[in-house]
Amino acid sequence: MDWAPIWLSLKLATITTLLLLVIGLPLAYWLSKGRSVVRVMLEALITMPLVLPPSVLGFYLLVAFSPRHGIGAWLAHTFNIQFVFSFPGLVLASVIYSMPFMIGPIKSALQQLPISLAQASYTLGKTERETFVKVLLPNIKSSVLTAIVMTFAHTLGEFGVVLMIGGNIPGVTKVASIAIYDSVEGMDYHTANNYSLLLFAFTFVIVTVVFIFNRNKIKSPLE
Protein backbone atom coordinates (compact mmCIF):
# COMPACT_ATOMS: atom_id res chain seq x y z
CA MET A 1 0.00 0.00 0.00
CA ASP A 2 1.23 3.49 -0.88
CA TRP A 3 1.34 5.54 2.34
CA ALA A 4 1.74 8.90 0.58
CA PRO A 5 -2.06 9.61 0.38
CA ILE A 6 -2.41 8.95 4.13
CA TRP A 7 0.44 11.32 5.03
CA LEU A 8 -0.91 13.92 2.61
CA SER A 9 -4.38 13.68 4.22
CA LEU A 10 -2.86 14.08 7.70
CA LYS A 11 -0.73 17.03 6.53
CA LEU A 12 -3.75 18.69 4.92
CA ALA A 13 -5.95 18.13 7.99
CA THR A 14 -3.26 19.46 10.35
CA ILE A 15 -2.55 22.63 8.35
CA THR A 16 -6.27 23.29 7.78
CA THR A 17 -7.07 22.84 11.47
CA LEU A 18 -4.25 25.16 12.59
CA LEU A 19 -5.26 27.84 10.08
CA LEU A 20 -8.91 27.56 11.05
CA LEU A 21 -8.06 27.81 14.75
CA VAL A 22 -6.27 31.11 14.13
CA ILE A 23 -9.08 32.44 11.92
CA GLY A 24 -11.96 30.78 13.78
CA LEU A 25 -11.40 32.00 17.35
CA PRO A 26 -11.66 35.75 16.65
CA LEU A 27 -14.34 35.23 14.00
CA ALA A 28 -16.50 33.07 16.29
CA TYR A 29 -16.06 35.64 19.07
CA TRP A 30 -17.16 38.47 16.78
CA LEU A 31 -20.16 36.47 15.53
CA SER A 32 -21.19 35.62 19.09
CA LYS A 33 -21.45 39.30 20.06
CA GLY A 34 -24.61 40.23 18.18
CA ARG A 35 -27.19 39.60 15.47
CA SER A 36 -26.60 42.47 13.04
CA VAL A 37 -27.41 41.95 9.35
CA VAL A 38 -23.69 41.77 8.47
CA ARG A 39 -23.08 39.09 11.12
CA VAL A 40 -26.10 37.05 10.00
CA MET A 41 -25.03 37.24 6.34
CA LEU A 42 -21.46 36.22 7.14
CA GLU A 43 -22.63 33.36 9.34
CA ALA A 44 -24.91 32.14 6.55
CA LEU A 45 -21.97 32.16 4.13
CA ILE A 46 -19.74 30.30 6.61
CA THR A 47 -22.48 27.70 7.18
CA MET A 48 -23.17 27.15 3.45
CA PRO A 49 -20.61 24.31 3.02
CA LEU A 50 -22.66 22.20 5.46
CA VAL A 51 -25.55 22.00 2.99
CA LEU A 52 -23.96 22.89 -0.36
CA PRO A 53 -22.82 19.98 -2.58
CA PRO A 54 -18.99 19.90 -2.34
CA SER A 55 -18.79 19.84 -6.13
CA VAL A 56 -20.50 23.27 -6.28
CA LEU A 57 -17.92 24.83 -3.98
CA GLY A 58 -15.13 22.99 -5.80
CA PHE A 59 -16.41 24.19 -9.18
CA TYR A 60 -16.51 27.85 -8.16
CA LEU A 61 -13.07 27.64 -6.58
CA LEU A 62 -11.77 26.02 -9.76
CA VAL A 63 -13.22 28.82 -11.87
CA ALA A 64 -12.15 31.60 -9.49
CA PHE A 65 -8.54 30.43 -9.22
CA SER A 66 -8.01 29.28 -12.77
CA PRO A 67 -4.64 30.74 -13.91
CA ARG A 68 -6.27 31.79 -17.18
CA HIS A 69 -8.44 34.62 -15.83
CA GLY A 70 -9.47 36.78 -12.87
CA ILE A 71 -7.90 36.37 -9.46
CA GLY A 72 -6.14 33.15 -10.49
CA ALA A 73 -4.36 34.86 -13.41
CA TRP A 74 -3.38 37.83 -11.22
CA LEU A 75 -1.97 35.52 -8.48
CA ALA A 76 -0.06 33.46 -11.05
CA HIS A 77 1.48 36.45 -12.84
CA THR A 78 2.15 38.64 -9.79
CA PHE A 79 3.19 36.13 -7.13
CA ASN A 80 3.70 32.95 -9.15
CA ILE A 81 1.09 31.23 -6.94
CA GLN A 82 -1.22 28.62 -8.40
CA PHE A 83 -4.11 27.24 -6.35
CA VAL A 84 -5.59 24.95 -8.97
CA PHE A 85 -4.20 21.38 -8.95
CA SER A 86 -1.77 22.21 -6.14
CA PHE A 87 -1.49 21.51 -2.40
CA PRO A 88 -2.09 25.20 -1.42
CA GLY A 89 -5.34 24.94 -3.41
CA LEU A 90 -6.38 21.94 -1.31
CA VAL A 91 -5.63 23.92 1.86
CA LEU A 92 -7.70 26.90 0.66
CA ALA A 93 -10.65 24.69 -0.27
CA SER A 94 -10.42 22.77 3.01
CA VAL A 95 -10.33 25.96 5.07
CA ILE A 96 -13.54 27.17 3.41
CA TYR A 97 -15.21 23.76 3.46
CA SER A 98 -14.41 22.93 7.11
CA MET A 99 -14.96 26.43 8.51
CA PRO A 100 -18.45 25.74 9.97
CA PHE A 101 -17.03 22.85 12.01
CA MET A 102 -14.58 25.21 13.72
CA ILE A 103 -16.82 28.29 14.04
CA GLY A 104 -20.07 26.58 15.09
CA PRO A 105 -19.11 24.92 18.41
CA ILE A 106 -16.95 27.88 19.54
CA LYS A 107 -19.62 30.46 18.74
CA SER A 108 -22.34 28.45 20.51
CA ALA A 109 -20.17 27.97 23.59
CA LEU A 110 -19.37 31.70 23.77
CA GLN A 111 -23.06 32.58 23.49
CA GLN A 112 -23.91 30.20 26.32
CA LEU A 113 -21.49 31.87 28.74
CA PRO A 114 -23.23 34.43 30.99
CA ILE A 115 -22.56 37.95 29.70
CA SER A 116 -21.79 38.97 33.28
CA LEU A 117 -18.44 37.09 33.12
CA ALA A 118 -17.11 39.50 30.51
CA GLN A 119 -18.78 42.46 32.25
CA ALA A 120 -17.11 41.56 35.56
CA SER A 121 -13.75 41.48 33.80
CA TYR A 122 -14.35 44.88 32.16
CA THR A 123 -15.17 46.50 35.51
CA LEU A 124 -11.79 45.25 36.76
CA GLY A 125 -10.20 47.35 34.01
CA LYS A 126 -9.42 44.46 31.66
CA THR A 127 -9.53 44.93 27.90
CA GLU A 128 -11.71 42.88 25.57
CA ARG A 129 -8.65 40.89 24.42
CA GLU A 130 -7.51 40.11 28.00
CA THR A 131 -11.06 39.12 28.89
CA PHE A 132 -11.29 36.80 25.89
CA VAL A 133 -7.93 35.12 26.53
CA LYS A 134 -8.06 34.83 30.33
CA VAL A 135 -11.77 34.51 31.12
CA LEU A 136 -13.84 33.42 28.13
CA LEU A 137 -11.48 31.05 26.32
CA PRO A 138 -10.53 28.93 29.38
CA ASN A 139 -14.22 28.41 30.10
CA ILE A 140 -15.03 27.04 26.64
CA LYS A 141 -11.96 24.81 26.21
CA SER A 142 -14.02 21.62 25.84
CA SER A 143 -15.91 23.22 22.93
CA VAL A 144 -12.64 24.42 21.38
CA LEU A 145 -11.29 20.87 21.60
CA THR A 146 -14.47 19.55 19.99
CA ALA A 147 -14.15 22.12 17.19
CA ILE A 148 -10.50 21.19 16.58
CA VAL A 149 -11.22 17.47 16.37
CA MET A 150 -14.35 17.83 14.24
CA THR A 151 -12.47 20.10 11.83
CA PHE A 152 -9.55 17.69 11.63
CA ALA A 153 -11.77 14.62 11.12
CA HIS A 154 -13.96 16.39 8.55
CA THR A 155 -10.93 17.57 6.54
CA LEU A 156 -9.54 14.04 6.63
CA GLY A 157 -12.69 12.77 4.96
CA GLU A 158 -13.09 15.48 2.29
CA PHE A 159 -13.58 14.21 -1.22
CA GLY A 160 -15.65 16.25 -3.69
CA VAL A 161 -14.20 19.68 -3.17
CA VAL A 162 -10.66 18.30 -3.01
CA LEU A 163 -11.11 16.34 -6.24
CA MET A 164 -12.55 19.38 -8.04
CA ILE A 165 -9.76 21.83 -7.20
CA GLY A 166 -6.86 19.40 -6.70
CA GLY A 167 -7.48 16.60 -9.12
CA ASN A 168 -5.59 13.36 -8.55
CA ILE A 169 -1.86 14.09 -8.69
CA PRO A 170 0.17 11.48 -6.74
CA GLY A 171 2.21 13.06 -3.93
CA VAL A 172 0.67 16.51 -4.52
CA THR A 173 -3.12 16.33 -4.32
CA LYS A 174 -3.94 12.63 -4.11
CA VAL A 175 -5.25 12.39 -0.54
CA ALA A 176 -6.56 9.19 1.09
CA SER A 177 -10.22 9.72 0.14
CA ILE A 178 -9.22 10.13 -3.53
CA ALA A 179 -6.90 7.13 -3.32
CA ILE A 180 -9.93 5.05 -2.22
CA TYR A 181 -11.95 6.27 -5.20
CA ASP A 182 -8.98 5.67 -7.50
CA SER A 183 -8.51 2.11 -6.19
CA VAL A 184 -12.20 1.26 -6.60
CA GLU A 185 -12.17 2.61 -10.15
CA GLY A 186 -9.18 0.32 -10.85
CA MET A 187 -11.05 -2.63 -9.26
CA ASP A 188 -8.36 -2.83 -6.55
CA TYR A 189 -10.75 -3.42 -3.64
CA HIS A 190 -7.99 -4.68 -1.34
CA THR A 191 -6.14 -1.33 -1.41
CA ALA A 192 -9.43 0.59 -1.18
CA ASN A 193 -10.31 -1.44 1.90
CA ASN A 194 -6.93 -0.74 3.53
CA TYR A 195 -7.29 3.03 3.05
CA SER A 196 -10.93 2.95 4.18
CA LEU A 197 -10.16 0.92 7.29
CA LEU A 198 -7.34 3.27 8.25
CA LEU A 199 -9.51 6.38 7.87
CA PHE A 200 -12.39 4.69 9.71
CA ALA A 201 -10.21 3.60 12.63
CA PHE A 202 -8.36 6.91 12.90
CA THR A 203 -11.53 9.00 12.82
CA PHE A 204 -13.29 6.69 15.31
CA VAL A 205 -10.40 6.93 17.77
CA ILE A 206 -10.11 10.74 17.75
CA VAL A 207 -13.86 11.32 17.99
CA THR A 208 -14.10 8.78 20.85
CA VAL A 209 -11.24 10.50 22.68
CA VAL A 210 -13.13 13.81 22.49
CA PHE A 211 -16.31 12.18 23.79
CA ILE A 212 -14.37 10.72 26.72
CA PHE A 213 -12.60 14.02 27.46
CA ASN A 214 -15.87 15.97 27.33
CA ARG A 215 -18.12 13.34 28.90
CA ASN A 216 -18.97 15.51 31.89
CA LYS A 217 -19.29 18.73 29.94
CA ILE A 218 -21.24 18.09 26.76
CA LYS A 219 -23.08 15.10 25.42
CA SER A 220 -22.30 15.34 21.73
CA PRO A 221 -20.17 17.53 19.49
CA LEU A 222 -23.33 18.26 17.53
CA GLU A 223 -25.39 19.46 20.51
Next chain:
Amino acid sequence: MITAEIHKKLNAGSNETGLHIKLQADKGSITVIHGPSGAGKTTFLKILAGLTTPERGTITVDGQVWLDTVNCINLSPQKRRTGFVFQQYALFPNMTARQHLEYATTDAQWIERLLKTTNLALFADRKPEYLSGGQQQRLAILRAMAIKPDLLLMDEPFSALDTPTKTNLVTDLKQLWDELQTTVVIVSHYPQELTAIAASELYIGAV
Protein backbone atom coordinates in the same frame (compact mmCIF):
# COMPACT_ATOMS: atom_id res chain seq x y z
CA MET B 1 -18.97 62.90 45.40
CA ILE B 2 -21.30 61.32 42.87
CA THR B 3 -24.12 63.02 41.06
CA ALA B 4 -26.20 61.12 38.57
CA GLU B 5 -29.37 61.87 36.68
CA ILE B 6 -30.57 59.08 34.43
CA HIS B 7 -33.45 58.54 32.02
CA LYS B 8 -33.81 55.12 30.44
CA LYS B 9 -36.62 53.15 28.85
CA LEU B 10 -37.15 49.70 30.31
CA ASN B 11 -38.87 46.85 28.52
CA ALA B 12 -40.71 44.50 30.84
CA GLY B 13 -42.52 42.09 28.53
CA SER B 14 -45.09 44.02 26.51
CA ASN B 15 -45.02 46.95 28.95
CA GLU B 16 -42.60 49.79 28.45
CA THR B 17 -41.71 51.65 31.60
CA GLY B 18 -39.26 54.42 32.31
CA LEU B 19 -36.38 54.70 34.72
CA HIS B 20 -35.89 58.26 35.97
CA ILE B 21 -33.39 58.54 38.80
CA LYS B 22 -31.48 61.29 40.54
CA LEU B 23 -28.69 60.26 42.87
CA GLN B 24 -26.35 62.40 44.93
CA ALA B 25 -23.92 60.74 47.30
CA ASP B 26 -20.96 62.13 49.27
CA LYS B 27 -17.54 60.55 48.92
CA GLY B 28 -17.20 57.66 51.33
CA SER B 29 -20.93 57.42 51.97
CA ILE B 30 -23.20 54.38 51.70
CA THR B 31 -26.47 54.59 49.79
CA VAL B 32 -29.04 51.81 49.84
CA ILE B 33 -31.34 51.42 46.85
CA HIS B 34 -34.59 49.49 47.21
CA GLY B 35 -37.83 49.04 45.33
CA PRO B 36 -39.99 46.44 43.62
CA SER B 37 -38.56 43.76 41.31
CA GLY B 38 -38.20 44.91 37.73
CA ALA B 39 -38.14 48.60 38.64
CA GLY B 40 -34.63 49.02 37.25
CA LYS B 41 -32.35 48.83 40.30
CA THR B 42 -29.82 46.51 38.62
CA THR B 43 -30.05 48.52 35.39
CA PHE B 44 -29.20 51.67 37.34
CA LEU B 45 -26.08 50.03 38.81
CA LYS B 46 -25.04 48.86 35.34
CA ILE B 47 -25.51 52.38 33.98
CA LEU B 48 -23.23 53.72 36.74
CA ALA B 49 -20.62 51.06 35.85
CA GLY B 50 -20.82 51.81 32.11
CA LEU B 51 -22.24 48.38 31.25
CA THR B 52 -25.53 49.84 29.98
CA THR B 53 -26.15 53.17 28.29
CA PRO B 54 -29.23 55.28 29.09
CA GLU B 55 -31.14 57.38 26.55
CA ARG B 56 -30.33 60.56 28.47
CA GLY B 57 -28.33 61.44 31.52
CA THR B 58 -25.20 62.62 33.27
CA ILE B 59 -22.88 60.96 35.78
CA THR B 60 -20.12 62.88 37.52
CA VAL B 61 -17.75 61.23 40.01
CA ASP B 62 -15.33 63.35 42.04
CA GLY B 63 -15.47 66.09 39.41
CA GLN B 64 -14.84 63.77 36.47
CA VAL B 65 -17.61 63.39 33.92
CA TRP B 66 -18.29 59.70 33.25
CA LEU B 67 -21.44 60.18 31.21
CA ASP B 68 -22.95 63.16 29.47
CA THR B 69 -25.31 62.13 26.70
CA VAL B 70 -25.70 65.71 25.44
CA ASN B 71 -21.95 66.11 24.89
CA CYS B 72 -21.47 62.45 23.81
CA ILE B 73 -19.21 61.58 26.75
CA ASN B 74 -19.45 57.96 27.89
CA LEU B 75 -16.42 56.45 29.62
CA SER B 76 -15.92 52.71 29.15
CA PRO B 77 -16.30 50.33 32.14
CA GLN B 78 -12.51 49.87 32.03
CA LYS B 79 -11.93 53.59 32.56
CA ARG B 80 -14.58 53.90 35.28
CA ARG B 81 -13.16 50.90 37.23
CA THR B 82 -16.13 50.62 39.56
CA GLY B 83 -16.12 47.66 41.86
CA PHE B 84 -19.19 45.65 40.84
CA VAL B 85 -20.76 42.81 42.80
CA PHE B 86 -23.18 40.98 40.50
CA GLN B 87 -26.39 39.48 41.86
CA GLN B 88 -25.43 36.08 40.40
CA TYR B 89 -21.77 36.67 41.46
CA ALA B 90 -20.34 36.25 37.91
CA LEU B 91 -17.32 34.37 39.26
CA PHE B 92 -14.85 32.94 36.76
CA PRO B 93 -15.20 29.11 36.81
CA ASN B 94 -11.60 28.61 35.62
CA MET B 95 -10.01 30.54 38.51
CA THR B 96 -9.48 29.75 42.18
CA ALA B 97 -10.49 32.34 44.78
CA ARG B 98 -6.90 33.61 44.96
CA GLN B 99 -6.59 33.74 41.17
CA HIS B 100 -9.73 35.91 41.04
CA LEU B 101 -7.98 38.46 43.22
CA GLU B 102 -4.65 38.11 41.38
CA TYR B 103 -6.49 38.76 38.12
CA ALA B 104 -7.83 41.99 39.59
CA THR B 105 -4.70 43.28 41.36
CA THR B 106 -0.97 42.63 41.71
CA ASP B 107 -0.91 43.89 45.31
CA ALA B 108 -0.14 40.65 47.21
CA GLN B 109 -0.47 42.25 50.67
CA TRP B 110 -3.90 43.62 49.82
CA ILE B 111 -4.99 40.19 48.56
CA GLU B 112 -3.93 38.53 51.83
CA ARG B 113 -5.72 41.17 53.86
CA LEU B 114 -8.93 40.77 51.86
CA LEU B 115 -8.84 36.97 52.20
CA LYS B 116 -8.29 37.28 55.96
CA THR B 117 -11.02 39.88 56.40
CA THR B 118 -13.68 37.62 54.92
CA ASN B 119 -12.39 34.30 56.33
CA LEU B 120 -11.74 33.00 52.83
CA ALA B 121 -8.01 32.34 53.30
CA LEU B 122 -8.65 28.64 53.99
CA PHE B 123 -10.56 28.31 50.73
CA ALA B 124 -8.27 30.46 48.59
CA ASP B 125 -7.20 27.58 46.37
CA ARG B 126 -10.72 26.40 45.59
CA LYS B 127 -12.57 27.15 42.40
CA PRO B 128 -16.10 28.63 42.68
CA GLU B 129 -17.84 25.28 42.12
CA TYR B 130 -16.21 24.01 45.33
CA LEU B 131 -17.32 27.01 47.41
CA SER B 132 -20.65 27.34 49.22
CA GLY B 133 -23.14 30.02 48.13
CA GLY B 134 -22.07 32.30 50.97
CA GLN B 135 -18.38 31.83 50.18
CA GLN B 136 -19.03 32.58 46.52
CA GLN B 137 -20.84 35.77 47.49
CA ARG B 138 -17.96 36.87 49.71
CA LEU B 139 -15.50 36.14 46.90
CA ALA B 140 -17.56 38.31 44.53
CA ILE B 141 -17.33 41.16 47.07
CA LEU B 142 -13.57 40.62 47.49
CA ARG B 143 -12.95 40.66 43.74
CA ALA B 144 -14.77 43.97 43.46
CA MET B 145 -12.80 45.37 46.40
CA ALA B 146 -9.48 44.09 45.03
CA ILE B 147 -9.14 47.05 42.64
CA LYS B 148 -9.69 49.53 45.51
CA PRO B 149 -12.52 51.23 43.63
CA ASP B 150 -13.63 54.79 44.30
CA LEU B 151 -17.19 53.64 43.67
CA LEU B 152 -18.43 50.20 44.75
CA LEU B 153 -21.72 48.97 43.31
CA MET B 154 -23.31 45.93 44.97
CA ASP B 155 -26.40 44.10 43.75
CA GLU B 156 -28.00 42.10 46.59
CA PRO B 157 -24.53 41.35 48.01
CA PHE B 158 -25.53 39.67 51.27
CA SER B 159 -28.53 37.59 50.19
CA ALA B 160 -26.81 34.20 50.61
CA LEU B 161 -25.32 34.94 54.04
CA ASP B 162 -26.71 34.00 57.44
CA THR B 163 -27.33 36.86 59.87
CA PRO B 164 -24.17 36.48 62.07
CA THR B 165 -21.91 36.15 59.00
CA LYS B 166 -23.62 39.13 57.38
CA THR B 167 -23.25 41.30 60.51
CA ASN B 168 -19.55 40.47 60.90
CA LEU B 169 -18.83 40.92 57.19
CA VAL B 170 -20.59 44.29 56.99
CA THR B 171 -18.64 45.51 60.04
CA ASP B 172 -15.32 44.39 58.51
CA LEU B 173 -16.16 45.81 55.08
CA LYS B 174 -17.25 49.11 56.62
CA GLN B 175 -13.75 49.47 58.11
CA LEU B 176 -12.18 48.92 54.68
CA TRP B 177 -14.59 51.35 52.99
CA ASP B 178 -13.87 54.03 55.59
CA GLU B 179 -10.14 53.49 55.17
CA LEU B 180 -10.30 53.73 51.37
CA GLN B 181 -13.02 56.42 51.37
CA THR B 182 -15.02 54.17 49.05
CA THR B 183 -18.43 55.42 48.00
CA VAL B 184 -20.83 52.48 48.13
CA VAL B 185 -24.19 51.96 46.44
CA ILE B 186 -26.03 48.81 47.56
CA VAL B 187 -29.19 47.38 46.04
CA SER B 188 -31.10 45.45 48.70
CA HIS B 189 -34.60 44.11 49.19
CA TYR B 190 -34.01 44.51 52.94
CA PRO B 191 -32.80 48.12 53.41
CA GLN B 192 -33.68 47.98 57.11
CA GLU B 193 -30.70 45.62 57.60
CA LEU B 194 -28.33 48.35 56.46
CA THR B 195 -29.85 51.39 58.15
CA ALA B 196 -27.08 51.39 60.76
CA ILE B 197 -24.39 52.09 58.17
CA ALA B 198 -26.29 53.74 55.30
CA ALA B 199 -26.14 57.51 54.94
CA SER B 200 -29.15 57.62 52.63
CA GLU B 201 -31.79 55.52 50.93
CA LEU B 202 -33.11 55.75 47.41
CA TYR B 203 -36.40 54.20 46.36
CA ILE B 204 -36.78 53.17 42.73
CA GLY B 205 -40.29 52.42 41.54
CA ALA B 206 -41.66 51.88 38.04
CA VAL B 207 -42.84 55.08 36.31
